[in-house]
Amino acid sequence: MDTNNQPLRPVQVVLDGDRFLKTPDRPPGGSHKDFFAGDDVGFAQHKNRVRADLEGFAETLQERREPVGFVHVDMRESALAKSHRPLDRLFSASNKFTLVGGDADGQLIVQGTPRALKELSDLIEERAESTPRMVTNKKTGREEPRASEVRSELGAIGDLRLHTREDRLKFDPDQALAILRQPNVIGSYIIDLFRLDPSLLSSGAVTKTIRALLGALSAVPGGMIVRPVLPEPLRDRLFQPTLALSVRLLSNPSRRVLQLPRELEAAIAEAGAPAFEGIQLTAAEAAADLDPARHRKLLNALAEQTLVRSIEMPFVVDEGTSPSIPLGAKASLSLPAADFDHPILGVVDGGIAALPALTPWIAGTLGLVPEAERNVSHGTFIAGLAAGAYQLNPHLADYVEAQGVKLYDLDIFPRRDLRSTYYIDHHAFLDQLDTCIEKARSKHGVRVFNFSFACGGPQPGSYTVYAEGFDAIARKHDVIFVISAGNLTGADTRPPWPADAGAAVQMLAGQSQPQSITPPGEAFHGLTVGAVNPPGFADHPVLLPTTYTRRGPGTGYSRKPDLAHIGGVTPDTATGNRTGLSSLAPDGTVCDSLGTSYAAPLVGVTLATLDQRLLRRASRELLHALMIHQARREHSLTGKQLSHIAPEFVGYGVPPRADAMLVDDPSAITIVFDQVLPAGRILEFDFSWPQSLVTPAAACRGAVDLTVVYTPPIDRAFNDEALRVELDAHLRQQVIDPDTGEISWAGQLDADGTSTLQGMLKREKEMLRNGVKWSPVKRLHAAMPKGRGASSDWKLVVEPLVRKGDVFPGTGVKFAALLTIRDIAGMAPVHDEMRNHLVNRGISLADIQVAARVRQVAA
Template sequence: MANPVQIILNPENYEEGRAAGGGGEHKDFFAYRDQDFVLHRDMLIHQLDAASKTLSVQPTGAVGFAKVVLRPKAWAKIHRPMIALLSPDRVPVVGGADLGEMIIEVKPASLRQVAAEMEKAEDGTRTKINSQTFKEVPNPSRRRSEVGAIESIELYGPTDRRNFSVNEAVSWLSNPLTGSGYQVELFKNIPPRSDWDSLDTANRQMIESFLRGFTALGFGVSVERLVDVRANQPTLSVRVIHDTAGAVLLIFDSQSGERRRPLAPFNSEIKLHVELLTFLDNHPLVRRISLPGIVLQSGQVSTNRRARPKNLSCPTHDSHRSYPKLGVIDGGISNALSDWVIDRWEVLDDADIDHKHGTFIGGLVVAGGALNGKEICPEQDGTELVDVAVFPATSTGAFATYYPGGLPEFFDEMSSAVADANARHGVRIFNMSLNITQPAAPEAYSQYAARLDRIAEDNDVIVFVSAGNTKPQDMRAEWAQDPTTALAGLALAQNDKLQIPAESARNVSVGALNPPDQDKNIAYAPARYSCRGPGLRAGVKPDLAHIGGSGTPDSILGSGLFSILPDGNITDGCGTSYAAPLVAKIAAALDHAIEGHVSRETLIGLLIHGAEIPEILQVKELSPVARHLVGFGMPPSASRILESDDHSITLVFASRIKKGQQINFRFPWPASLVRSGGNCRGRARLTLVSTPPLDPNFGAEFVRVNIDAMLQQEKEDGGWAGRLESLYVPPKRNMAATEAERIEHDLKWGPTKVYGKTFPRGVGSSSNWRLSVEYLERAGVKIPDEGVPFTAILTISDPKRDAPVFNEMRQNLQALGVTIADIRTAARITPRV
């Protein structure tokens, strides 16, 4: 019997005061190595002294920024040197770079103060007797502990700001599709001139010297503030132009907005770019200089019409029925699907429209089942489409005509279109099979991913993004049946990293799998062209995977994934472009099947909770790399996600965790799975999706609040023992995980987490269990007053498929006063699903 997913309707009943954290004792990183400590401390003091002297004579003012590199064992919050040494009132932390790298604002006096505190750290190892073990253990002062936590301190320099050559830059910017402007991120916003009197002398000198530096170059430079690129991270577009007027500065809020005049022609003279980059490389206000991206479609449509099937009877839109809704952000959908297109965002001239890519995507979500069968497209055919045609044909070179400022203007147009589709038609699921020709970096949250996340948050929508395709010459060898051979193929691969903006933290990125029934590849193995993660170090990317067509054409079926051409004829194609809409269609079907408003966290959580890693990747040797290829796996149909059999139950807990709170939801284990003495058998899977605050200034540490969930069993002493494991913990880890390992493998700080465990022989001695949700803030961060929204999804099942788990759990919960209901109709009686 099919039983619906159950949602907890009274989550507020399980909010409790947050348990106070112990904080831990100070750690001596140089215990019993006193000579090494003294040398290390003296080295740090020398670095501080050198930086102080440099700032004192700096012509841009006596203020700058320094990079503090922590040793990996000091990455945890309790070990960070932010109390005795790097206190916020002395050297405020303004951002981060890679994991364990802090960026602080410094002045000569503050650096001398830090050095003075370091000098007070004791030379020798202090000890005490542990009251429980009666053994001697290190007992350092906070100063010694914090000195030991720091690997190095150095001023932020040119190599931190730029990683490309001048020649590479000029060659790239000469393409008008880029907008031709350097993207220059600043450590601080530049206030209006009327507010400069409120700045201290050093900061005023830094800003004045920055603006004066453009004028002093003596050639044409256009400097424009990019609007709303990333919250709290001011970014400028800086172009070298043919203009005798010199520097044109449009950087203040009052000057931002609609472009007043056409862009001046780009000047590619190498000497001028050398002068500009030298100035930017060495100015303390500049955080990063990067090259803009170019947006491309991530799929190829074959014109080979010999593939099967040969005929298609496109489903007919019934005006008396309701259907899932999906927005397609692309180059346009042809009239072959006009019966299903309920609205169009029309900004492109007919001459600049190429319907091929967008129509293939539209055909998959409208008629994918008829063309490919339920194994590939399990959802019922028929989807209402909003055609968000914002990407002009690449063949006409018109991108620069519509978006002369490059990608920021493209995202502006997309934002307006998404808001319109959401307001007019209630569309909350969008597909964007477009990627930017830059690989995602593990230590940086790109401005394009951040902008896409803002669009999702502002409109309460989810955008499904393709992971990106490799270039043809960079495709990996076809996946091998033998795991060792498959790993060797991955090791040899190059230029196959996840493409921006697929590292998005608020949306879902999708990789591609091979289709079944092909003669030249393994079904459901990673497609050879599909870009792989990791993206950012906080989380899993891509999130999910689906059939994207084969990168090695079959002799009969071609790529093995079929849709339609703009004229309605059937064709085959491959690309992550076509895997993404298959997952988006499942999300749209979920949103349609559940009454009322469904939170973004719940929709994403249901997809991920139901996903499965393809069998070919489930072998032990491949477990460390599987998530970088397929994320959490391939999701099933919406109906399978929303229903379970009699031998399992799925509970959804959708709420917010607020300051000073934790969630503890207590319940008894299903009686049929409890053995004598309280020993509990069964299987449990727990998925957590949250929307924590983000700050791109902190690089790889941009997620500022960690939400975690645990399934715990009561112990004999009244305490609680966690019973699940992250599905991505490396095998045979025999010691406690370091902070670095928890970030890398256990998804600490990741917005999405999945845990699971099977207990075939039973575990523990109590039938009392609880689902616990708690939070952890970064050092110096406070959880928002409105809290952090999250959805936790828990499935308890009997692997033997014998026990009546659903009925037992439901009856037990109702007897305890838990209000539960079918998730599909719960919106009638609860404000948050």
Template sequence: MANSPVQIILNSSDFIEALENQGGGHPKDFFSGDDAAFAVHQQAMIDQLEEIKNLQLMSSFGRVGYAKVTLQPGALAKSHRPTSQLFKNDVARVVGGGDLGELFVELTPQSIDIISNKVEQAEVQTRYNTRGEASPSKLRSEIGAIQEIAPYTESDKRNFSVADAVEWLAQPQTGGFYLVELFEEPPAVQDWDLLSTEKRQLFNTFVEGLLEIGNGLVVLRIKQTKDTGPMLGIKLENSGAQPVIKLKVAQRSTTKSQQGNEINQNAEQHSRLLGFLGRHPLVKKIALPPIVTQSDTVISPRRGETFTVPQPETGRSYPKICVVDGGVSQILGPWIEERWGLISANDKNENHGSFIATLAVAGKALNGDAVCGEPDGCKIIDLDIFPKQNYRTYFPEPLGFFDELEAAVQELKAKTGVRIFNFSLNFSQHASGTGYSLVAQRLDKIAEDNDVIFIVSAGNTRPHEVRREWPADNLEALRILASSRNDTIKTPAESCRNMSVSALNPPHLDNVIAYALSNYSCRGPGLRVGLKPDLAHIGGAGTRHTTHGYGLLSLDANGVVVDGCGTSYAAPNVSKTLACLDHAIEGVVSRETLFALSIHSAVVPDSLKHKDLKNIAKDLVGFGKPGNSQEILNGDPSAITLVFANRITNGNKMSFRFSWPASLVHDGKCRGHARLTIVSTPEFDYRYGAEFVRVNVEAYLRQLQDDDSYLGRLHAVYTPDGSDGGQKEKDLIEHGFKWSPVKVYEKTFPRGVGPTTEWSLDVEYLTRDGARMPAAGVPFTAILTISDPGKQAPVFNDMRQMLTSLGVQAVDIQTAARVSTRI
């Protein structure tokens, strides 16, 4: 293989410069020329505010309440938010959000009067500037941006019935707790004298109302972070004990606790509790607890086949993967570096975890290079955390599974240095496009705090909801997808700090389409922003072949060769690639770089490249199937890959100016192919629902024009044909990856583009309305590949010479840690 390795730019800080003030444009008149409609809208807003005020005055819970402000579809951009004239922090502060363009605001009768008076002051007639363009006051613009102001009611807080709740909570894996999010955390009782009369009444009526529920009530504060609303676990037990209300987080006393009392299944009692929570204004959301499961994978023994697990070579180091599961069998003993040891022998089922670990250790020997592309050999860290029974004995408290996971990750990483955690577990809930699950939030936090990456399976459909096999006819494939139900990704596969993986068919079976989406694999969309799943890999076929079975071989807990299928078994192939990258690159590689390298290498399978499938492929396989680690790190002489790992800080951007490779310049025009990936770790604030990403980090590849301006040349992958993604906020979110921490852009220039050979790679940012850039900035990794599609031009050498002439310090990424602190 030619030596054209990925190059990391060591002095990327030299290219940091001030970010010009981009502004937000002039106020927009949403009722331009239609003054009669604006007058009707203006009065409707006043009436809506008056209705909310009357409800507050009649409420027995006090005079503080919350309302839902829904923006017009064309008012999603930051510049249109109604927060400079109407919902100001000192009048009616924004306390969170729901769906895109949905704000939650705190109101009192006094603040409503102030806002109503303000609304009345807006000019009714359209104003025009000297160019004949509508030029409204900021106040009229903000009023026009609002579609509706409505009370925040019980229907906004929960989406399940009392009967559903009683049935769900009867399952031992739930612990019996409702998960209740509040708009605001009640302070310690001894500090209530510092509160306003309205706030004191709000908190007091909440506590008193809980006490009135009666004996057997247990209320616990759940461990959360500053970027989430305060969360309570509320349970009804069969007990004569007095209500227990703990509004502060308590320390866990032991790893393994007693189960406590049985769950009260009296529907009338649950209806009373849910009714109170639904009516009280302090309550934001009521959710049922998630249930962790191993996906419905299929394993079948291969009669007559034996396999001897290879032994590690003395003195050789190997990549490391932590398998988060029910345990890994001793058949892989020489490869197991550390065990967590939580689950007792009687409560273990090691088949699932052993299948996954064997793919990492010996997947190539069992399946060949086309299925498992990484070299065999991998150290395994066994994080046994999923018991086959007695779940409440291990995790009696709400979300206790994640408390244990957090402790295990911290300790196992400290002991072994492992950073890639294979998480082939899902929760029995599908991801929601309008929210972000509690389990994804917890997984985000664990990953970020411990500098690790979880590779999460996308989840499998239930057996009776498996789709028909992917057909050769593309239109028929679309019909199959349109008719399928309950097959969106399962939580926590929407986790934005981690990577989720869907499953593809194996390439060597003649009864299924090679590399098509497996018929059991869950799919996106999982979020309003970005792509989920992120990647796809071979997980076995859902339809069994008469000779080759499911097309994916591994070992069960007894060392028997088995074949199986499931997204659980697609995830370890991706885990292995990231672990190999982490192992091959010296020093500590940033999460952003590991993430970006794998995403940058991904290719959409041929079976999904047809134009008829372009709009749906992203929800099936994300950015595609990644290359193996050697392919990622060692390029071709006809291409060069540059990596920039840095931080974007307040008021700054990165601008790297360079000349296009000379061998790709003809008659003053630049030809070739460019692919640009950027992965960042912006702050999240989950209180804002679908708008939880608070900083948008963008990358651009721009070409210098004759007027000294720079023109962007790349489009986001999956941009609809004949479109640049549009300029409306909704289009930029859907097609341009706006607000997504992961973005990929590319373009081929077959005839060349001019007029100059000077280019700039720019990394810039934008904050949400009311958000600030963190003092430490936002870490990012941007990866740019310039290549010759014909694989003839000496692009690598051209670019290396050009970089040297510019004083750019570029070195092989695998050895960069010797001279760089951030990779």
């Protein structure tokens, strides 16, 4: 049947998804891996080295009279999987150790006392056998070596080291002072503290450790403000709130403000900390002290504190600089439709100019920054794109929404030279952002916010306090931030991306400078956007990465950027070449510019439109997943040479228009699960492949896409391993053994960016780098033009995985899963067949917009 001329079909939502939740079958316990199998001499040497390290750490702490210390436990690469972590028999609570954090993948940090370290050395000597015992394999009847759990855990360790001053302070004070002298700095150090486990320490040890930190701060005379980076209302919303302090030296010697995290309140009181003071500081009182001697004294004192994990330099907040090419013509935009509920995009920026063309599109303004203290160029260009990209850029008609969105002006940034006076520290900025988002959300229903600023320079692999703050706000207010990936400038930019994949690989091989995305682009719950070329430029092939767009990945190899959109090309001043992206200047004329700052709002407009189409009731996870599911990369980026590299620049690709995400061709069907996965359960949805795509030999043809987005618990203390719960997704086809009749299920999807079946990626590092594991967004795909397997029975499985040392949250984990099955030839009636099959099984389905209305009534 030819379906090409038939009406489009709506995406289908499963309303009774809870019926497919079930308790998983528990796999039988296996033996413990021996990482020194056949090498007992090597194991003996390793054992002696580990014991010497532990005893040396104990002696160091005793010499320093420190009642507690923190040990880095680095896993060998072959032991990265969570089942090998040495937390059951070695660094366990029964041995008086607590897992308190981590760095890169497989790099753990544990809390221990001198006594616990010495006793662990003795335990290893006693229980880590030099030669594994021999046992009889019940299946083969053969004698085999079987390592104990202690030997296995010990062998999994690659290296040990004590957390030292060098871990805490990795920069020179002069570097920090150079940043503090910039007017757009948020002027404070970030001091990360370890989260003490007092249950394994004496009260005296806790008190001594905290009192030492307070003493270090008190030893620096003069004015100072110390308080948590995250305001209290945000800290309540995180799985494990960070213990990060913002510390600023003040030029006014009489103002000293001390607020430590509430988790330490009892110990603070016992340690005799001064009472909390108010923080209503005038601009003069909040002025930073740039005396090098005071800064050196502060940093040196903090670098010696056991409780301090790390000290980070102050961050600058910057919108970047993009050339603006005036075109002279006055802008004219159509008026919003009087009888239409327009989507609204929040613009978190420096303000939007009061222009006749834009005023009708403004839904509200905070009015936080007085007009005389604004620089509205950046925000006005963004606003012009949001309200009128289609009209101002007719050559982009195939890529942008045909209808503009209204704007909520969150003018939280004054012009560059005043930013340090508006926000004395990180706490002040995140508190202000939280308040502004709450107002826009509660009074105007805004759920999508464009943020095209960088909060500090690139920090590869890090999950910064800014990303944590943005994620906390997103969860608290049920909103999504659309964040620019950041721009390369000057000599750091790349040559134009060649259309030929081989030439592109050669070009990238010559790039050595850091190109990582800028904070808060690594936020897990945000949509980070890179920039691709517009049409019409022979030297800059359309939809390929721009010369300036920064690259991922994000924290723990998570896919960043998430998406890409048109950001304009670098103009050729010799020829007068334009950027290919036009919007509004503050004087109301049309101008050209470029940057990821301006790619982001094009994605934001589509997301806000999608939210409006779904009556503003869709979950964040579903909105996020819809944007990812149908995004596509330019064809040359999908071949074998670039498929693993391109996602670092364009994420999952450029999204289609909002309305296209809600419908399918009749030769395809998209099925949505949007729910909560409870503790101890998995989702297992079994179905039959559409009969029109099943061959006489029972092989299944077609193409299939699966996207899963979930909201896991986050703990910034673990950095690369900040996601503490994973939702793994599989699409499996039944396999029947012709000899035994035994039934098994084979995974049939490739991880995005690879051409390898999901189950074939065996090494943990390989799975991490390909986004198969420990990423809150997953997209998988399979193309089966000739048919695959010999059964039409399939099942979708979504199952949890919990980091060693953590527990699955009792409230469950929210997720959205989108499954699309389609006929590659576009001919078979897949939608009608599949829908009828499911309805006949008694499954409750609804068109996606009808489902939104059902949920609105239920709410």
